[in-house]
Amino acid sequence: MVSDPKPALGVIRINLSKGMDIYILNFNGELSPSLSSSSTLLWIYFLVALGVALQVGAANWDIIWHGVVNVESFFTPPHTVLYSGVGLSLIATVAGIVISIKQKSSLKNSFAIFHKIPHPLKLIALGCLVELFSGQFDNWWHTNFGFDGLLSPPHLMLISGMLLSIIGALIGTHLFESCRKFKIMSEMICYGILWLIAINFVFMFTLPFSEGQYFDFNPSPTAALILGSTLPSIFTAIIFYSLQNLKFPFRMTVVTATLMVIQSSATITSNNYFVGLLPLYLLNILIPITLDVISIFTQSNYKVSVKSNKDHKRIVFSVAISFFFVTFYFPWSVNMFKSFFGIDLVTFESVLIFEQLLWKFIIPILMPVSFMSAFLGLLIWKKLYECSKLSNIFKVVVE
Incomplete structure (x- = not known):
């Protein structure tokens, strides 16, 4: 040292x-960084995360909007909110880069200045550029091909940009040691947004909403069944396993609440069909609260703490919360499987879809498959995380 x-x-x-x-x-x-500039960059990363949250929320709202209003136009309220989020992320990123460059006033050439910009900001900047290009691409696509479905080249580019931006914000937040309380809260919020984006990535390849005016990108019902039964639980388990080291007693609750606020605002309360389900949807928060209380008890109780393995507890909590992805991601979760089972109901009849799937698929098949997928996914993740070659690659990236 x-x-x-x-x-x-x-x-x-x-x-x-x-x-x-x-x-x-x-x-x-x-x-x-100085202590004051650290605080500023921490706020920059938080604003980027907020911008990405607006984007992913608006993307979910856009699906509902097309179902309710059926407007085939680029200029819609969901698109306005979405690109307001892009603008917020972009402005915050530019501000962060300017602040970083001013800190390096002694650097003479432009290459040296670029090299010293924090890598998370570079990743966020790349994500913002991808998002901006996807907006122009989407406008061109609407002009030339009319209405597009959920999965289309512009939409895939947009969510890829969101993913890059939120990963950059999460890494940047994680790297700071000052402003501990705000840092931890921001990091948990970033985890919640990353969780939602990861699941939305799965939805793009599993939901049967991708038949556009000219192109039909709807997935195979069998592929949707396989991907929808495994990937959401795997991503959920990995994210909750990763956040267990955060020094906050109700970390799982805050991360879940972040997802629920975005999901309920964009999907549940944005229309008359689902707004009555809000009280039931809010009951989901009891799941992470219960797990957090159990975690606190096992840490504070000496006998239980001594007998239990810390890593085993992390795995148990992560797998347990992945069990409930059907209710966390409602209504999209049940719509992934309706084509395979020949259920001819629209999104706004998702309660009926849920009732038809509950006893013949969700409980006897989906929940056991989700359990095994989450557990095996965590084991593979742990092996990759501990792989020295991958660690060395990571070192090269952040060095």
């Missing part, structure tokens, strides 16, 4: 040489 003899504004710069977390610290040390 070597301390910089001339730390910037009282910030000790530490260089370490081994391990993934050490490289993260080294990466953070290379930036040498």
Whole structure:
């Protein structure tokens, strides 16, 4: 361990040489931000996350909007909210880059300045550029091909940009050590948004809503059944396993609440068909609250804490919450499977779809498959995370 003899504004710069977390610290040390600039960048990452939340919420609202209003136009209220989110993320990113460059006033050439911009901001900037291009692409697509379905090249590009941006915001938030309370809260919110985007990525390839005016990108019912039965639970388990190290007692509750606020605002309360389901949907929050209470009890109770393995508890909590993805992601979750079972009902009849699937598919088949998928997915994730070759690749990226 070597301390910089001339730390910037009282910030000790530490260089370490081994391990993934050490490289993260080294990466953070290379930036040498002052305490005030750290706070500013932390707010930048939070605003980016807020912009991405607006985007993914508006994307869900857009599906509902087309079902209710059936307007084949680029200029709709959901699109306005969506690209307002893109604008917020872009403005925040530009501000963050300007702040970072001003910190490096001693750097002379443009390449050196670019090299010293925090890597999370570079990732976010790439995501914003992809989102901006997807907007122009979507407008061109509407003009030339009319109405497009859920899965289309512009939409796939848009959600890819969202994914890049929220991963950048999450990494950037994770790297800071100052402003601990705000940092932890922002990180949990980023996890919730990442969770929703990951599941929406699955929906693009599983929901039967992709028949456009000229192109039909609807998935195979069998492929939708397989992907829909496995990937949502795997992604959910991985995200909740990753956040268990956060030093906040109700971390699972905050992350789930983030997803539920976006999902309920965009999908449940945005129309007359589902608004009556809001009280039932809000009951979902009892699941993470219960798991958090159990986690707190096992940590505070010495006998239970000694007997239980910490990593085993993380796996149990992560797999347990993935059991309930059908209700967390309602109504989209049940619509993934309706084509395979020949259910000819529209999205706004999702309660009837749920009733038809509950006893013949969800309980006897989907829940066991989800359990096994989440468990096996976590085991594979842990192996990849511990792989030294992948760790070395990560070090090269963040160094």
